[in-house]
Amino acid sequence: MKYPLTGKFLPGKSCIHQLDARTKLLCLFFILATLVTASSPLNYLLLLGIMLILIYLGQIPLAAAFSSIRRTWLFFLTIFLMNALFFDDGSPIWSWGIFHLSKGGILQGTHVVVTVIMVMILGNILTCTTAPMALTTAIGYLIKPLKLFRIPTDDIAMIIGTAITFIPTLFEEIETIKKAQTARGARFESKRLKQRISALFPLVIPVFLSAFRRADELAQAMEARGYRKAGKRTSKKAPSLPLQDRAVLISCFLMCITQYYVFTYLFI
Amino acid sequence: MIKMSYVKKSIITAVCIALCVLLPMAFHAIPNAGNILGPMHIPVLLCGLICGWPFGLLCGIAGPAVSSLMTGMPVIAYLPSMMIELAVYGLVAGLVMQLIKTKSTYANLYISLIAALLSGRVVAGITRALIFSPGSYSMSAWITSYFITCWPGLLLQLALIPSIVFALQKAKLIPGCYSYNNEL
Numbered sequence: 001m002k003y004p005l006t007g008k009f010l011p012g013k014s015c016i017h018q019l020d021a022r023t024k025l026l027c028l029f030f031i032l033a034t035l036v037t038a039s040s041p042l043n044y045l046l047l048l049g050i051m052l053i054l055i056y057l058g059q060i061p062l063a064a065a066f067s068s069i070r071r072t073w074l075f076f077l078t079i080f081l082m083n084a085l086f087f088d089d090g091s092p093i094w095s096w097g098i099f100h101l102s103k104g105g106i107l108q109g110t111h112v113v114v115t116v117i118m119v120m121i122l123g124n125i126l127t128c129t130t131a132p133m134a135l136t137t138a139i140g141y142l143i144k145p146l147k148l149f150r151i152p153t154d155d156i157a158m159i160i161g162t163a164i165t166f167i168p169t170l171f172e173e174i175e176t177i178k179k180a181q182t183a184r185g186a187r188f189e190s191k192r193l194k195q196r197i198s199a200l201f202p203l204v205i206p207v208f209l210s211a212f213r214r215a216d217e218l219a220q221a222m223e224a225r226g227y228r229k230a231g232k233r234t235s236k237k238a239p240s241l242p243l244q245d246r247a248v249l250i251s252c253f254l255m256c257i258t259q260y261y262v263f264t265y266l267f268i
Numbered sequence: 269m270i271k272m273s274y275v276k277k278s279i280i281t282a283v284c285i286a287l288c289v290l291l292p293m294a295f296h297a298i299p300n301a302g303n304i305l306g307p308m309h310i311p312v313l314l315c316g317l318i319c320g321w322p323f324g325l326l327c328g329i330a331g332p333a334v335s336s337l338m339t340g341m342p343v344i345a346y347l348p349s350m351m352i353e354l355a356v357y358g359l360v361a362g363l364v365m366q367l368i369k370t371k372s373t374y375a376n377l378y379i380s381l382i383a384a385l386l387s388g389r390v391v392a393g394i395t396r397a398l399i400f401s402p403g404s405y406s407m408s409a410w411i412t413s414y415f416i417t418c419w420p421g422l423l424l425q426l427a428l429i430p431s432i433v434f435a436l437q438k439a440k441l442i443p444g445c446y447s448y449n450n451e452l
Contacts, residue, residue: 008338068339120343123337126337127338132338156326156330158278159279159282159330160282160285163285163330164334167286170283170286200294203294205428205431207290207291207294208314209435209439211287212436212439212441212442214283215279215282215283216279216441219273219275219278219279219280222275227275228274229274
């Protein structure tokens with residue numbers, strides 16, 4: 001089990017790293033909205049150019065930005081073939097039984113695959129340049145309006161933050177349990193699928209026991225230090241966005257709106 | 269009846285969200301394990317059963333989202349439908365567990381699990397047909413993807429989850445009788 005490169009925060013001092021996590025999250029939503037509404041190849045090229053600029057500015061290694069795509073090529077091929085072979089627009093180029101290869105299907109498949117790949121790259125840019133805790137704090141801040149519906153957003157942010165900090169710890173725990181089970185004869189790396197499947201089952205219950213033991217210890221420690229439900233919690237950082245962040249946010253919003261308007265009403 | 273504190277329920281939910289990221293990684297030794305075995309479903313269902321519906325709901329929404337951000341899987345394009353499916357699992361597992369009070373803990377667990385697994389699949393199918401793939405989603409596609417492809421996962425969940433609950437009770441990590449105060 002390898003710890004994935006995708007989504008791993010790469011500490012740095014680039015201008016993208018310096019931006020507030022809230023700014024990056026909001027910009028991601030704006031670009032995602034533009035991507036979802038994109039329809040022409042020129043629109044995709046422009047968005048790809050923006051992503052490459054972001055990768056350059058964020059000083060992100062190309063391997064980190066594109067690794068998840070390389071690992072999931074089979075998934076993309078399946079998606080493309082399913083769209084290309086089953087999308088029936090009435091004028092197939094080639095037909096065989098239930099399979100109909102059509103121009104519309106190929107276009108549809110390309111559209112879906114390109115959109116998903118770009119979404120993955122955008123996600124990688126965000127997670128490579130933003131520390132998980134900063135991201136959690138930003139999510140907690142952005143979901144604050146939900147407080148109007150009596151949803152405890154501070155607690156939700158705390159739970160997600162704790163989950164993110166638990167991941168490396170539990171990852172090591174799983175590795176330890178795996179080694180212990182291997183010593184007892186489990187064959188995780190076996191070439192036989194049946195042996196690999198049967199090796200996984202004795203792993204699950206010890207993993208849950210170990211994880212819940214850690215949860216119990218942490219909960220006791222928190223309660224001993226006076227952590228209780230409710231009550232307004234204070235934050236270390238000032239909630240207002242710095243000036244450069246506001247400028248980036250406004251520019252990104254205007255760029256996305258302009259692009260949407262140009263490609264929707266002027267180009268087509 | 270021993271009550272689980274709000275803080276403990278919160279931390280168990282956090283651990284279940286972390287396991288939503290890590291269990292699929294552990295299962296990836298098996299080809300296409302994500303679709304067939306549904307390893308992410310186990311912590312969500314467990315969270316709903318142990319901590320109650322608000323925590324199960326949160327785990328179902330946050331689990332796949334955090335996993336997608338940290339590992340790229342599920343792919344963001346499929347994230348909304350998966351979040352809805354898992355959220356219903358966590359919500360219904362917790363709600364039914366709270367409402368059903370038979371004398372047998374096994375019966376309570378199995379009724380809650382089956383209700384959650386069925387309702388999650390029904391809601392996921394409806395949302396796919398109406399929102400995510402309108403016009404191109406059929407009944408046969410729903411049955412294939414939610415029952416035929418993943419029957420090993422269904423069996424795995426029905427066999428493993430009660431065993432995990434009893435193992436946790438035996439280790440005194442959760443109380444014998446769960447208490448539900450539905451505040452989040």
